[in-house]
Amino acid sequence: MQSACETTALMMKTLDIIGGTYLEECVDPVYRELYGSGLRAAIALSNYSTTINFHTAVGYDFKELLNYKSDLFGFKSHTIDVTETVHFIYEHPLCKPQPVNVPNAIRLVDLGHLSKVLYYGMIDTDIKVTAEMMVYDPQNQVPFEQSGAIAKNLALILNKWEALSFLDHPEEDLEKVGKLLMSKENVSVVVIKNGSDGAMLFEGNKVEKIPLYRTPQVWPIGSGDIFSAVFAFHWMILEQSAFESAIKASASVAQFCDTKQLQFDSTKTYPEQVIKSKQKKIYLAAPFFTTGERMFLNEVRYLLQQFGNEVFSPFHDVGTIDGDATNVEISTVVQSDLTGIDQSDLVLAIYSGTDPGTVFEVGYARAKGIPVVALCENVKEEDLFMLSGSGCEITQDLSSAIYKASW
Incomplete structure (x- = not known):
């Protein structure tokens, strides 16, 4: 429970979220919701009292629904108009989704200088921005140096396959991959998410294992978005260590995977999953x-x-x-x-x-x-x-x- 002073201090801080607003559809199990990485993060963090500015592209077909969600959850939407909202269609939650309504020409928008930014790569818009602190999650498979963004203090959060694709040569050892990304991207923190094997965090010369938590069921669509959002809040807004922020992010991901809910209960816990030491x-x-x-x-x-x-x-x-x-x-x-x-x-x-x-x-x-x-x-x-x-x-x-x- 936050004290009145803590709540006031949080309200004085601002987090800018850059990311997609997409219609997500799954065939089995049946699912159809307007989310996308950016909108999901804005809703998930709207319960923490901090002022949130959400920068996104949306078509006229779903702009009214986006504005409704923005008003409902209390964050500010700054929209870039596109003809149609991008759809992502999944055969099942673990498959690679098929994008629909991707524009032929990608718009370039310059947001200038911002303080603290959570940046998800977007498939329909390129955002140029300079930030004091930034968490970058390359949803569109674009490395940070090609994103048009500049950050004085950068945390790079990506999954195993994105990390491998950003290297100039093949490498399977994730510890080596993380260290190469630290030097290649010139970042302060790298987090590589590795599915059922948890995550690895790199900061300076330190390499830390981030646990995952066992849940009765697993809903994976959007779980990576939640990790980046909660990490960004704890690292940039609460100014906690990268390791502590990653632990909080992993715990929130467990709750999301179990419930699909975006408003988290800090008292709800799950057992830590022992990471397998050898191939199963x-x-x-x-x-x-x-x-x-x-x-x-x-x-x-x-x-x-x-x-x-x-x-x-x-x-x-x-x-x-x-x-x-x-x-x-x-x-x-x-x-x-x-x-x-x-x-x-x-x-x-x-x-x-x-x-x-x-x-x-x-x-x-x-x-x-x-x-x-x-x-x-x-x-x-x-x-x-x-x-x-x-x-x-x-x-x-x-x-x-x-x-x-x-x-």
């Missing part, structure tokens, strides 16, 4: 008899690998058998599958309740004491008794399943 071996149990099943299997396997896991998939690593296979051939395939389970750290099961192979693999794993995460979409509750009763961790959405398997 995951057995991917799933039916693969139809084109749709194989396409989904390929996507889940790809996501697990993107999260740094070693994946054993019977379809990919053993192969299939036809109706004319001999008992010896069938036994060879089955033994290869069971060996794959024996050598795994965890089984991720795409569970429909009707595929006997997946049901057997889950039962075999639990009998061996191997943890099972079961992705159960559209499965009747009575078909889950054996899973829940045998200690499987059941989830109904893909994002949560990938994170829980990777933790």
Whole structure:
């Protein structure tokens, strides 16, 4: 709880947020909201009493809704008019979204000199600005030196894939990547977010591990925006250390991923997730008899690998058998599958309740004491008794399943 003096002091401080206002749409699970990085950050920080100026581009189709949200949450919007608001369409929350209504010509706007700035890269507008302090999150894959911004004191926050893309040569060691970015970008702080493995913070000669927190479910769309916003507030407005600011940011991300809410409860806590010390071996149990099943299997396997896991998939690593296979051939395939389970750290099961192979693999794993995460979409509750009763961790959405398997 802030005292009256602390609230007054915060009201005298100003944070300028530069970032996108976009319509976000997801096919599964169904989701459609006007957010974007900048608007999400402005709403998330509107509860902290600080004066917020939000600089964004928006089309005439959603300008009225943006103004309504600005009035509702009490921040000031400074809009740049574009013909249509950019849309981002996700097949699922972990996929790369497809942008729609991206303008052919990108507008350049000069905001002059500002004090403290949270800057998200934008797909529809280039913003030129000079700031005393800045947190830069390159949402548009543009390195800071190409952004048109200048900062005396800069914190660069980016995910693993953005960090790797900004280097002049391939490098997989994130500690080396961070140190290279510190020298390349000439920044004060670098934070590299690494999904289910938390984050790494670089400041001067120090390298710090930033933990993440385990949540019952994981909603990833916008979670990176929240990290940058909360870090920016604590680092620039409250003048806390970069490490303390990153810890607060990670805790807020956990709450957002669990609830989707942008107004945070400081009393709500989550258990710290132990970061794995070695690559995790995951057995991917799933039916693969139809084109749709194989396409989904390929996507889940790809996501697990993107999260740094070693994946054993019977379809990919053993192969299939036809109706004319001999008992010896069938036994060879089955033994290869069971060996794959024996050598795994965890089984991720795409569970429909009707595929006997997946049901057997889950039962075999639990009998061996191997943890099972079961992705159960559209499965009747009575078909889950054996899973829940045998200690499987059941989830109904893909994002949560990938994170829980990777933790």
